[in-house]
Amino acid sequence: MVNTTIVSWKIEINSAYTATLHATSILDRSFNPIKDDIRKYFDIGDEIAAEVTAFNRTRDPVLSVKGRGLGKLRGGEIIDIIPAKVPRLIGRKGSMINLIKTETNSRLIIGQNGRVWISAKEPKIYRIIERIIRKIEREAHTSGLTDRIKNQIQEELKKP
Amino acid sequence: MALIKYKVPEKLIDENGIRIDGRKYNELRPLSCKVGILPNCDGSAYIEMGGNKIVAGVYGPRKVQPRHLAHPNLCVLRALYRMATFSVDERKSPAPSRREVELSGVIRKALEPAVFLEYYPKTLIDITIQVLAADGGTRCASINAASLALADAGVAHRDLISAVAVGKVDGHLVLDLNDIEDKEGQADMPLAFMPQSNKITLLQFDGNMNKPEFIDSLKLGLDGIKRIYQIQQEALRAKFIDIPGEDTEEDELGE
Numbered sequence: 001m002v003n004t005t006i007v008s009w010k011i012e013i014n015s016a017y018t019a020t021l022h023a024t025s026i027l028d029r030s031f032n033p034i035k036d037d038i039r040k041y042f043d044i045g046d047e048i049a050a051e052v053t054a055f056n057r058t059r060d061p062v063l064s065v066k067g068r069g070l071g072k073l074r075g076g077e078i079i080d081i082i083p084a085k086v087p088r089l090i091g092r093k094g095s096m097i098n099l100i101k102t103e104t105n106s107r108l109i110i111g112q113n114g115r116v117w118i119s120a121k122e123p124k125i126y127r128i129i130e131r132i133i134r135k136i137e138r139e140a141h142t143s144g145l146t147d148r149i150k151n152q153i154q155e156e157l158k159k160p
Numbered sequence: 161m162a163l164i165k166y167k168v169p170e171k172l173i174d175e176n177g178i179r180i181d182g183r184k185y186n187e188l189r190p191l192s193c194k195v196g197i198l199p200n201c202d203g204s205a206y207i208e209m210g211g212n213k214i215v216a217g218v219y220g221p222r223k224v225q226p227r228h229l230a231h232p233n234l235c236v237l238r239a240l241y242r243m244a245t246f247s248v249d250e251r252k253s254p255a256p257s258r259r260e261v262e263l264s265g266v267i268r269k270a271l272e273p274a275v276f277l278e279y280y281p282k283t284l285i286d287i288t289i290q291v292l293a294a295d296g297g298t299r300c301a302s303i304n305a306a307s308l309a310l311a312d313a314g315v316a317h318r319d320l321i322s323a324v325a326v327g328k329v330d331g332h333l334v335l336d337l338n339d340i341e342d343k344e345g346q347a348d349m350p351l352a353f354m355p356q357s358n359k360i361t362l363l364q365f366d367g368n369m370n371k372p373e374f375i376d377s378l379k380l381g382l383d384g385i386k387r388i389y390q391i392q393q394e395a396l397r398a399k400f401i402d403i404p405g406e407d408t409e410e411d412e413l414g415e
């Protein structure tokens with residue numbers, strides 16, 4: 001999140017375009033700028049998970065945080081990967097991301113813009129997941145990757 | 161002024177049809193490309209074409225700055241061709257020359273037809289081309305490198321662009337002119353081409369040729385472009401073939 005207006009937020013989405021998130025998206029009622037302070041909900045520097053609801057060549061992207069799992073990201077860590085490698089990180093029907101989640105017992109959100117939010121219990125797990133994601137990014141086109149990743153996670157978890 | 165000027169041989173092509181650097185009329189200079197060499201830009205490529213050494217880097221698509229340059233429906237392509245001060249015999253002034261501005265435009269226009277500009281409205285793609293060493297035909301080598309860098313950046317493309325110069329030296333048509341042939345020859349024709357879509361994106365001409373010669377040199381050029389195109393494709397594949405194997409990075413760090 002990079003800026004606020006009275007009724008909306010400007011969000012940096014790792015793209016050539018800056019996205020807008022309207023205040024009404026977070027409330028079930030209309031937003032009253034006199035009574036409500038927009039910064040109470042999201043402030044500059046906050047990280048959020050959102051989805052794009054509208055975008056075309058005449059209009060910059062409009063975001064929404066209505067939906068399960070969307071909203072402010074508390075704690076955790078964000079790393080950037082090349083957006084083209086996102087499908088490989090998710091895997092067929094989510095096979096790769098589910099593997100990482102279950103093996104490390106952590107939470108991940110992968111954005112189509114190449115931002116990955118990681119939430120784990122120990123600092124050590126963060127480092128393992130980051131290494132794993134970098135490996136997937138680098139070797140996205142090689143075969144048998146899911147099995148190799150599984151082995152590597154199990155090996156790394158055994159190390160002190 | 162340089163004290164010693166290079167000596168131009170009396171004959172640029174000998175009785176056996178061999179050129180001053182030992183090539184036949186339809187032979188390319190040694191060509192090698194490498195993709196993804198610069199970590200800080202979105203895509204990059206390095207090319208060696210004879211004595212030419214050229215680096216190309218691509219940024220974008222990104223926000224247009226200054227904003228008035230933005231096009232509401234299309235992506236704006238911006239090429240910047242620069243020669244290093246040490247790239248030629250006599251030190252080149254570091255200030256941008258008229259020639260560099262002209263070539264930047266020429267290269268941009270040669271690349272534009274290949275890029276799906278309508279995919280990225282209101283954005284800008286910056287292509288920076290730095291000539292480290294020049295040996296004739298830098299614009300063609302630059303186009304080859306820039307096209308690879310665009311592909312490396314993941315910009316949506318119709319086709320790669322391959323370019324080569326054809327010329328007339330001592331009355332013979334020759335492919336891929338070097339510096340001396342370029343300066344002393346009778347004609348010079350840089351040519352850029354999209355091999356898959358079969359379209360010419362750049363055709364410049366300087367010198368004298370008759371119509372049959374022109375048609376023959378076009379054929380000669382397209383034949384050379386086919387070979388360049390293959391080397392470019394191999395360079396793009398090589399980036400993914402040479403992936404470091406399991407845990408090699410950690411081993412190297414440990415030593």
